[in-house]
Amino acid sequence: MxxxxxxxxxxxxxxxxxxxxxxxxxxxxxxxxxxxxxxxxxxxxxxxxxxxxxxxxxxxxxxxxxxxxxxxxxxxxxxxxxxTEISAADAADTYAIRMALEPAALALSIPHLRDEDFTLAEDLIVDMDTVDEPGRMGELNRRFHMTLYGAAGHPKLIALTESQLASFDRYLRFHLAAKGRAHMSQDDHRAMVAAARERDVATAVDVLRGHLTTAARAIAAFFAARDDQSSGPHGESAIPPAKA
Amino acid sequence: MxxxxxxxxxxxxxxxxxxxxxxxxxxxxxxxxxxxxxxxxxxxxxxxxxxxxxxxxxxxxxxxxxxxxxxxxxxxxxxxxxxTEISAADAADTYAIRMALEPAALALSIPHLRDEDFTLAEDLIVDMDTVDEPGRMGELNRRFHMTLYGAAGHPKLIALTESQLASFDRYLRFHLAAKGRAHMSQDDHRAMVAAARERDVATAVDVLRGHLTTAARAIAAFFAARDDQSSGPHGESAIPPAKA
DNA sequence: CAATTGTTGATTGGATCCAATTATGCCATA
DNA sequence: TATGGCATAATTGGATCCAATCAACAATTG
Incomplete structure (x- = not known):
């Protein structure tokens, strides 16, 4: 093949x-x-x-x-x-970028978010709860985050953020595998929307930072496990399969 | 022609x-x-x-x-x-990105900077004081900033930051024109190196944020002046010439 | 038997050629 | 004179062809 x-x-x-x-x-x-x-x-x-x-x-x-x-x-x-190869260092790199860009985008966006944005974000949370397939999950997660960032009014910042979020898809399945596929921090998602509704920028940004940190830890843990195992017979076996 | x-x-x-x-x-x-x-x-x-x-x-x-x-x-x-066109909105966009990325890169880099990095940065400040040509100025400014960020150990973050800094070159001549070409915030540059030498991340980041804000204001002022004038006979006349 | 060198094959970078689409300008006509 | 239609020219997207470079392998020799 x-x-x-x-x-x-x-x-x-x-x-x-x-x-x-x-x-x-x-x-x-x-x-x-x-x-x-x-x-x-x-x-x-x-x-x-x-x-x-x-x-x-x-x-x-x-x-x-x-x-x-x-x-x-x-x-x-x-x-x-x-x-290009992905690695634990690369994942950490991607997270450093997201940690820089996304709180800035969120803070700029929250004052301009509308009711329809909040309801759309909440719908996407529900979708993520029901859908289980990794590929679709990445898209839903991306759309959820971008819905909250999209009102920032800085198209280049938003485009850059979205492209970084898209490249995060390469790691999302590691994240899901590490978290046992048990709902990817949906509490964080709900808390972010709630804080955004209240126009509470500080709280929303705090939740987002914690959300990103949690994801970074999960992926780091997964890579650590994989690298241990790769000393064994087959290093690639720890990579979760990418189903269509 | x-x-x-x-x-x-x-x-x-x-x-x-x-x-x-x-x-x-x-x-x-x-x-x-x-x-x-x-x-x-x-x-x-x-x-x-x-x-x-x-x-x-x-x-x-x-x-x-x-x-x-x-x-x-x-x-x-x-x-x-x-x-692609540049505009006041676009400049603000670029600055939002720089304001997100560069403090993060600087904070990550400062703990790992070496003596040779500091001396190189200081040499570049001197070069910027002597050289007056816009094109070369952009390169020197970029190298100065990247020298301070380069030890962050996150290659993708650094590459992204550098590409944004490079796209800033399109605005730098506006900045220089607005500031009367009188030394582009070299005090900020010196203060950043001094704080970095002391491993004082908070101060260095504060200076950098102020530095970026100052530049953003200068460019916004220049665009405001140009847009006013563009109601007159020739809007393009306010653009400073790009000499070789 | 190992090291080295020559040869061959694979792969990309570049040039030229062809097809399809559309902007543009002219001309006829109301 | 203004307007609408049509023909032409310009421009890009794609295909095919050629040249240069490098890697892999085999043969040969010490």
Whole structure:
């Protein structure tokens, strides 16, 4: 089975078509990387991707360039575009960024949030309670957070925050695995919405910081367990499978 | 004179050549945009760029794609890749991001800074006092700040911070114009290094926050003046020229 | 048997060519 | 004269082709 079999599946299942082939390739590859279907270290060869997508190497190259600019790929000469590895240090890095950006976005946004934003956020909490699938969970979690940040009125800050949150998807399944998939800090989510409703910026930011810290600890614990086990027979066995 | 005459000049003057044509085109274009030689709204046509660089459209396209992913360009069908506009709102946005990222990076970095880092930072302050040219000033300012942040040990956070600082170059000449080019808050720079030497994180972060706020105010004032004047005969006249 | 070197194959970077879409400007007409 | 339609030209997205570079492997020799 080829390393990009997950890609072939994605292409087959996704009914989505984009205006340009480049956009389609880029969106599909990014989804595959962020969801963990393409593991870190996987080399992606242009010819194979072109064949899988049914296009020429040209749109593939442009898509790979954009993903490289997003730090999801490294171009290695004569090896291919290698999916960037994730690691405990990398997770800590991502969390440092989120810890810097998200409280700022939340504080700027809270004064401008409307009733419909709160109800949407609460609906998303309910959705997260019912849905169990990791891929969908990442999207719901992202939408929940972005709903609370979205009124900040700083589009670049929001876009940057969202892109970081999207890259967090690569770690979310580790988080869920570590927490036994038992509801990912939904109490924090509810407390954030409640504080935001009261326009209590300080409390909301405190809850958010604690929320992020909890997630960081869970992921660090998972990586510690995996790294221990990787001294054993098979290091990869600790990675939770990424189901479609 | 073509709109991309500045590019031709850049190519002629820069003795730099990169390993690949794509990297050369990308670096040159990014430099031209960030330094303000290519104004916001300028459409870049692939064919013209290819001719100017003496390459085919292919490396130009890949370079444009990467710059698009860095939010420096917008692809408009049948118009070309247009340089993203800058505005007062955009400047405020950039500052919100810097205000979130840089204090975090500084706080993480200070405990690990070494003597050589401090002396390098102090040398850069001296350089900034002597050099007057805007383009070089942006680079020196960026290196000064990154020297203080660089020991944070979070490569992604540092890379993100540096990219934001680089995009700040587009506004730096506004800042310098507003402050009468009289030393850009060099007192703040000195105070930051002094506090960092003392491992006084709180003071260093406070100084940095004030430093950023001062710069934000200067740029906001400049944009306010420009927008007033733009009701008059020529709105662009308030933009300080970007000398080579 | 190990180390080294030459050869071959794979892979990417770049150029040229083709197709599709749309902006633009001219001309006819009301 | 203003307006609407149509033809042309310009521009981008995509495909195919060529060249250069490097890695892997095998053969050869000390």
């Amino acid at each position: 080829s390393a990009l079999q997950p890609i072939a599946d994605l292409i087959a299942t996704s009914g989505l078509r984009h205006r340009t082939a480049t956009a389609f390739v880029e969106a599909t590859l990014r989804s595959a990387i962020l969801s963990g279907r393409l593991a870190g270290g996987t080399p992606l060869r242009q010819e194979d991707l072109a064949a899988a997508f049914g296009v020429s190497r040209m749109p593939v190259r442009e898509a790979l360039r954009q993903l490289e600019a997003q730090a999801l790929l490294d171009f290695v000469p004569h090896k291919g575009a290698v999916v | 073509s709109a991309l005459q500045p590019i031709a000049d850049l190519i002629a003057t820069s003795g730099l050549r990169h390993r690949t044509a794509t990297a050369f085109v990308e670096a040159t274009l990014r430099s031209a945009i960030l330094s303000g030689r290519l104004a916001g709204g300028t459409p870049l046509r692939q064919e013209d760029l290819a001719a100017a660089f003496g390459v085919s459209r292919m490396p130009v396209r890949e370079a444009l794609r990467q710059l698009e992913a860095q939010a420096l360009l917008d692809f408009v069908p049948h118009k070309g890749a247009v340089v």
